[in-house]
Amino acid sequence: MSRLEELKTRIKEALPGLECVIGWQKGYDPLHNTPLFMRTDADVDKLEWGPLNVHNPAVYLPTFTGKKVGVVVKGCDSRSVVELLQENLINRDNVVIFGMPCTGVIDLSKVKARLAGAGVSAGTVTAVTDDGKTVSVTAGGQTTAMPLAEVRADKCGRCQFPNAVLADAYVGDPIAPAAPAAAADADLAALDAMSVPERMAFWRYHMERCIRCYACRNACPMCVCRDHCIAQSREPHWLTQDDTATEKLMFQVVHALHLAGRCTECGECQRACPMDIPVLALKKHLNRTIRDLFDYQAGVDPQAIPPLLQFKLEEDNIKERSW
Amino acid sequence: MPVLTGKELRIVGFLCNWCSYGGADTAGVGRFGQPTDLRIIRVPCSGRIDPLFIAKTLINGADGVLVSGCHPRDCHYAEGNFYARRRLEVLKRFLPILGIDPGRFDYTWVSASEGQRWQKVVTVFTEQIHALGPAPRFDAVSADMLAKAAAGALGQGGNRVAA
Ligand code: SF4
Ligand code: SF4
Numbered sequence: 001m002s003r004l005e006e007l008k009t010r011i012k013e014a015l016p017g018l019e020c021v022i023g024w025q026k027g028y029d030p031l032h033n034t035p036l037f038m039r040t041d042a043d044v045d046k047l048e049w050g051p052l053n054v055h056n057p058a059v060y061l062p063t064f065t066g067k068k069v070g071v072v073v074k075g076c077d078s079r080s081v082v083e084l085l086q087e088n089l090i091n092r093d094n095v096v097i098f099g100m101p102c103t104g105v106i107d108l109s110k111v112k113a114r115l116a117g118a119g120v121s122a123g124t125v126t127a128v129t130d131d132g133k134t135v136s137v138t139a140g141g142q143t144t145a146m147p148l149a150e151v152r153a154d155k156c157g158r159c160q161f162p163n164a165v166l167a168d169a170y171v172g173d174p175i176a177p178a179a180p181a182a183a184a185d186a187d188l189a190a191l192d193a194m195s196v197p198e199r200m201a202f203w204r205y206h207m208e209r210c211i212r213c214y215a216c217r218n219a220c221p222m223c224v225c226r227d228h229c230i231a232q233s234r235e236p237h238w239l240t241q242d243d244t245a246t247e248k249l250m251f252q253v254v255h256a257l258h259l260a261g262r263c264t265e266c267g268e269c270q271r272a273c274p275m276d277i278p279v280l281a282l283k284k285h286l287n288r289t290i291r292d293l294f295d296y297q298a299g300v301d302p303q304a305i306p307p308l309l310q311f312k313l314e315e316d317n318i319k320e321r322s323w
Numbered sequence: 324m325p326v327l328t329g330k331e332l333r334i335v336g337f338l339c340n341w342c343s344y345g346g347a348d349t350a351g352v353g354r355f356g357q358p359t360d361l362r363i364i365r366v367p368c369s370g371r372i373d374p375l376f377i378a379k380t381l382i383n384g385a386d387g388v389l390v391s392g393c394h395p396r397d398c399h400y401a402e403g404n405f406y407a408r409r410r411l412e413v414l415k416r417f418l419p420i421l422g423i424d425p426g427r428f429d430y431t432w433v434s435a436s437e438g439q440r441w442q443k444v445v446t447v448f449t450e451q452i453h454a455l456g457p458a459p460r461f462d463a464v465s466a467d468m469l470a471k472a473a474a475g476a477l478g479q480g481g482n483r484v485a486a
Contacts, residue, residue, distance in 0.1 A: 312405075
């Protein structure tokens with residue numbers, strides 16, 4: 001029995017006690033998988049596992065308050081589940097976690113760029129196969145082989161948790177994290193290399209491209225406020241409806257600062273952005289600060305208290321200014 | 324204000340009701356001379372200060388923001404300033420990635436009896452903001468810089484400012 005079949009069996013066993021189990025299925029074309037909500041055995045048979053499972057299914061968990069649900073996770077997704085548990089946003093008794101070792105997911109923007117380079121449109125994809133190392137995409141009658149290491153999401157290049165950090169049912173043998181690829185942090189390195197005024201120009205340029213669709217927020221598993229987001233509230237009126245780069249930057253600052261000490265770097269915000277705006281860099285920068293100040297990473301230990309929800313009388317790494 | 328145009332910069336202060344606002348009052352009652360750039364907003368506790376207050380103030384054009392609360396272990400609500408310290412330190416380190424000079428924001432502790440310390444803090448901070456000059460505005464980034472950003476040509480000058 002293949003690992004995927006074994007996983008399906010485990011899910012079918014658990015399904016009678018669950019509202020549903022969240023995973024992935026084939027989407028509208030062979031290049032896109034989409035979220036799957038399994039309620040029957042026939043649904044479970046649609047479950048997919050592989051590099052096309054880009055979505056983080058943890059984002060749906062807080063919408064099932066009071067109901068017992070299952071969720072299939074990649075390593076990064078499991079950290080979001082753990083962070084939700086840490087913040088009491090979901091109840092441990094109401095979630096069953098299914099995990100398998102993950103060898104990385106694709107970055108659709110990179111795949112599309114490859115296809116464009118090969119002179120074919122991403123809209124004509126007829127088949128996608130992968131052997132764990134290479135993804136082969138057939139489009140416009142022509143097959144392009146892409147090494148996964150080159151078209152995978154940046155986060156996979158620095159992933160330390162390829163196995164679920166927390167799971168009730170784990171199928172397969174845990175794998176070791178790969179050595180971090182230098183390119184995985186190129187976004188932050190590029191910003192680090194800029195002067196402060198250059199960074200302002202950088203964000204101004206990108207915010208002018210932002211269409212303020214809020215996909216970055218909606219895809220974020222830790223953005224649980226939904227319709228109560230302060231970006232839309234009139235009282236207090238944090239943001240106006242003005243279509244200015246300043247308002248849009250302020251929105252990104254709201255998202256980033258509300259994620260301080262909570263963001264697991266799942267990368268969903270940036271993946272969901274239709275404009276390919278590098279919004280993840282802001283959160284990566286904050287996470288670096290949180291690591292430096294509090295030696296802490298979000299979504300690793302279900303018992304850990306997030307650093308901004310606690311304090312020490314004498315802080316180890318905060319040196320206050322003397323006047 | 325008009326007579327002072329060009330001389331004064333816009334500095335916003337968020338002060339806790341119990342200690343620093345009292346400290347500023349003490350400085351006033353004692354007639355300690357102070358620069359007049361600072362506009363004070365009184366809040367119940369430094370723990371009430373959402374870092375977004377500061378971010379919004381700076382992004383929308385303030386030249387500097389100063390936060391002051393009760394000394395650690397002296398908070399009227401026992402621990403508001405301990406939470407504030409973590410948040411404010413995180414914010415201070417976050418500002419430069421947005422393109423805001425971290426020198427435009429500072430936080431400190433001044434008690435209600437420390438009129439002299441308040442005078443010093445305001446004077447030093449105001450001098451620091453004047454040394455930085457009027458804040459570059461996000462809505463007034465030069466066309467030249469924007470063109471560089473569009474071409475991915477930023478960060479080539481080797482003029483990195485330590486973050
Ligand atoms: S801010 Fe982005 S990277 Fe962080 S948890 Fe939310 S979606 Fe994931
Ligand atoms: S997803 Fe992209 S375009 Fe949409 S609001 Fe977020 S940054 Fe802007």
